[in-house]
Amino acid sequence: MKKTTAIAAALALLGVCVAHAAGDAAAGQKKYSVCAGCHGPTGAGNEVLKYPKLAGLEAAYVREQLRAYQSGARVNATMKAMTAGLNDKDIDNLTAYIVTLK
């Protein structure tokens, strides 16, 4: 009985950590409204205007690219401007939403 409780507690704690690491998709969706102008509401991108497709990208990749644009490690003036006002939480939230795009 005690063991079961301990396992349940550990799993609950793990759930909280995973949820935190994954970000808040609902908050990310709100932030995404500005991104949708180029990448499209479903993340399909725009081949003609060379806006990359975001749907189907991995979370770790999306997070890494956003941080890289922000720091200048990945050079693109548009995306540098788009990420300039984002904090780590915004990036996690946006990532959580973007990975839901199909």
Ligand code: HEC
């Ligand atoms: C004005 C148009 C525009 C807007 C608005 C915009 N982006 Fe972009 N985005 C681009 C372009 C152009 C690129 C490709 C840049 C490059 O060559 O590295 C890009 C690249 C990206 C990539 C990398 C894709 C890949 O396959 O490596 C991600 C992730 C991304 N944008 C997310 C976002 C998010 C999140 C927002 C909103 C905060 C946003 N973008 C807003 C134009 C835009």
